[in-house]
Amino acid sequence: MSAVEFALDDAVTEAGVWRRHFHATPELRYEEHATAAFIADKLRAFGFDRVETGIGKTGVVGLLKGKRSGPGRNVGLRADMDALPILEANEVAHKSTNIGVMHACGHDGHSASLLAAARYLSVSRDFAGSAVFIFQPAEEGGAGGKAMIEDGLFDRFEVDEVYGLHNMPNLALGKFSTTVGPVTSASDRFAIEIEGRGSHASRPQEGIDTVIVGTQIVNALQTIVSRNVHPHESAVVSVTMFQAGQTDNVIPQTALLRGTVRTFNPAVQDLVERRLKEVVTGVAGLFGAQATVTYLRDYPVTFNHAESTAHAVRIAQGLVGAASVEAAMKPVMGGEDFSFMLQKKPGAFVFFGNGPSSGLHTPTYDFNDQAIASAAAFWVRLVQDRTAA
Ligand SMILES: [Zn+2]
Numbered sequence: 001m002s003a004v005e006f007a008l009d010d011a012v013t014e015a016g017v018w019r020r021h022f023h024a025t026p027e028l029r030y031e032e033h034a035t036a037a038f039i040a041d042k043l044r045a046f047g048f049d050r051v052e053t054g055i056g057k058t059g060v061v062g063l064l065k066g067k068r069s070g071p072g073r074n075v076g077l078r079a080d081m082d083a084l085p086i087l088e089a090n091e092v093a094h095k096s097t098n099i100g101v102m103h104a105c106g107h108d109g110h111s112a113s114l115l116a117a118a119r120y121l122s123v124s125r126d127f128a129g130s131a132v133f134i135f136q137p138a139e140e141g142g143a144g145g146k147a148m149i150e151d152g153l154f155d156r157f158e159v160d161e162v163y164g165l166h167n168m169p170n171l172a173l174g175k176f177s178t179t180v181g182p183v184t185s186a187s188d189r190f191a192i193e194i195e196g197r198g199s200h201a202s203r204p205q206e207g208i209d210t211v212i213v214g215t216q217i218v219n220a221l222q223t224i225v226s227r228n229v230h231p232h233e234s235a236v237v238s239v240t241m242f243q244a245g246q247t248d249n250v251i252p253q254t255a256l257l258r259g260t261v262r263t264f265n266p267a268v269q270d271l272v273e274r275r276l277k278e279v280v281t282g283v284a285g286l287f288g289a290q291a292t293v294t295y296l297r298d299y300p301v302t303f304n305h306a307e308s309t310a311h312a313v314r315i316a317q318g319l320v321g322a323a324s325v326e327a328a329m330k331p332v333m334g335g336e337d338f339s340f341m342l343q344k345k346p347g348a349f350v351f352f353g354n355g356p357s358s359g360l361h362t363p364t365y366d367f368n369d370q371a372i373a374s375a376a377a378f379w380v381r382l383v384q385d386r387t388a389a
Pocket residue numbers: 104105140360361
């Protein structure tokens with residue numbers, strides 16, 4: 001084993017300690033103050049050429065220049081730092097000490113893996129150009145990636161290509177998975193406020209029952225995917241919240257529904273938004289109720305650029321062998337705000353195996369420390385490969 005491999009192994013081992021520290025001290029979106037400070041301190045200790053904090057509120061960016069001679073390119077590497085409002089159910093030594101907050105999406109592992117690569121590359125600097133290490137806040141519903149861009153991320157740091165990694169539960173350790181084009185869906189949110197007429201529960205003829213109106217709307221919304229969207233296209237419409245009434249002898253005056261829409265194709269996204277509004281207004285009108293729809297386009301489709309994806313696949317194959325890299329995975333129906341970075345720069349979003357594990361966003365999920373090795377090695381190879389002119 002070469003000295004180079006030893007150093008990466010050492011970094012990976014140390015990163016396991018950092019990962020468990022992050023896991024034990026999780027912070028919600030835009031509150032990643034301790035996490036960001038920890039990361040910035042490490043990057044400075046590694047001798048980075050530039051470290052900036054507070055980009056997009058709590059984001060951290062570190063610039064590392066390679067020492068290979070000749071012109072080089074600038075590659076961006078992105079990890080996320082935030083945790084979720086979930087009460088951890090794991091009984092582990094590194095269990096969350098911030099009760100009700102939990103690293104249930106593995107962002108603790110993403111940050112630790114990128115730090116491992118940062119440590120290794122800061123020692124070897126065995127690349128041309130520069131590597132821009134992006135630690136973003138608020139991936140979970142806070143559009144932290146967008147906030148960093150709006151705060152001048154790509155003006156302050158020159159980036160020719162940008163890549164993101166995310167762990168995938170139940171994909172074997174050491175495996176990678178990605179695809180060209182849409183890799184995660186657009187994620188929209190909606191709220192439907194229904195106004196009917198409250199009445200005594202025994203005198204329904206005097207009221208307009210918002211429970212009946214709401215349930216009819218929930219049912220009718222399911223026809224958008226089954227009857228309006230082309231069978232070859234994908235879409236999800238989920239009503240995830242239904243609030244109405246306080247007691248058992250009153251027909252409630254109002255009801256509130258909330259939910260999410262997931263799509264890959266902008267034309268389908270437009271169609272679903274239009275039909276959702278038509279269905280809600282139409283069904284409410286049928287019963288003499290009023291309904292207002294608030295529709296919010298949250299995260300766009302994460303669209304992997306063809307050339308960058310080919311580079312990522314080739315690099316992963318070089319690392320773990322062709323059989324361990326899925327290059328045409330089925331896109332994930334989940335939102336991911338790395339999408340905003342891929343709207344600005346060419347690049348790709350790649351999944352790596354977390355081994356057998358609970359699902360993301362569940363109270364029994366835990367990032368697998370053994371997955372740090374493959375993620376960190378991918379980052380190192382990516383920098384060495386993509387910065388070469
Ligand atoms: Zn998540």
